[in-house]
Amino acid sequence: MSNYTKTTRQEGARVVLHDSLSLTGAEISVNTLPAGGSVPFIHAHKANEEIYFITKGRGKAVVDGDEIPLEKGDWVRIAPAGRRQFFAAADSDLSYVCIQVRAGSLGDYSAADALV
Amino acid sequence: MSNYTKTTRQEGARVVLHDSLSLTGAEISVNTLPAGGSVPFIHAHKANEEIYFITKGRGKAVVDGDEIPLEKGDWVRIAPAGRRQFFAAADSDLSYVCIQVRAGSLGDYSAADALV
Numbered sequence: 549m550s551n552y553t554k555t556t557r558q559e560g561a562r563v564v565l566h567d568s569l570s571l572t573g574a575e576i577s578v579n580t581l582p583a584g585g586s587v588p589f590i591h592a593h594k595a596n597e598e599i600y601f602i603t604k605g606r607g608k609a610v611v612d613g614d615e616i617p618l619e620k621g622d623w624v625r626i627a628p629a630g631r632r633q634f635f636a637a638a639d640s641d642l643s644y645v646c647i648q649v650r651a652g653s654l655g656d657y658s659a660a661d662a663l664v
Numbered sequence: 665m666s667n668y669t670k671t672t673r674q675e676g677a678r679v680v681l682h683d684s685l686s687l688t689g690a691e692i693s694v695n696t697l698p699a700g701g702s703v704p705f706i707h708a709h710k711a712n713e714e715i716y717f718i719t720k721g722r723g724k725a726v727v728d729g730d731e732i733p734l735e736k737g738d739w740v741r742i743a744p745a746g747r748r749q750f751f752a753a754a755d756s757d758l759s760y761v762c763i764q765v766r767a768g769s770l771g772d773y774s775a776a777d778a779l780v
Contacts, residue, residue, distance in 0.1 A: 551746030552727045556738050569741040573713045573765030575773040592779040597689045611668045625685040630667030649689030653769035657691040663708040
């Protein structure tokens with residue numbers, strides 16, 4: 549079996565990558581909230597850390613009641629227990645990648661895990 | 665302790681996020697290869713799956729000798745054993761995010777891991 553998989557994401561569409569890329573260590577979603585919009589619920593996780601990468605636009609996250617302003621280029625890590633909700637700005641879409649991984653699962657990495 | 669961490673990446677700089685974001689389930693790097701440039705070595709991994717997200721430009725990956733054309737919006741997963749090397753096109757930079765996670769580490773995810 550091939551050691552790689554590839555997919556291309558069309559701009560603007562919500563995409564989840566776990567199945568299409570045969571991921572085994574992460575789920576990744578690519579998302580856009582329209583101006584004035586939000587994820588319609590607050591959520592936390594049992595076991596998974598989430599890492600958000602803002603790829604376009606502006607908005608905010610609310611984590612445990614704290615407001616975190618967000619714009620293109622920002623990265624945010626949220627521990628499983630953090631109660632989170634994401635909002636686009638009133639006058640700007642907010643596009644982001646959400647990477648979900650098991651908290652504490654990473655062992656060695658980079659040079660310590662590499663075979664060159 | 666807070667359930668979140670945030671950082672902002674300046675365009676063009678190489679950044680590794682594990683320490684600055686206190687990641688526990690991934691290492692993430694943000695990279696740009698200049699036009700005509702490449703990662704100067706082929707590598708594989710012992711335990712980690714890598715997921716690459718092309719954020720700008722064009723280039724290619726070579727995995728186990730196969731050429732994979734890359735452009736903005738592409739996602740590629742590479743199994744630990746895949747022998748990989750990345751190249752920018754002769755006439756274009758290649759910017760990408762590399763997400764490193766332990767292969768097989770994800771348990772439940774999304775709704776099955778969520779607390780709403």
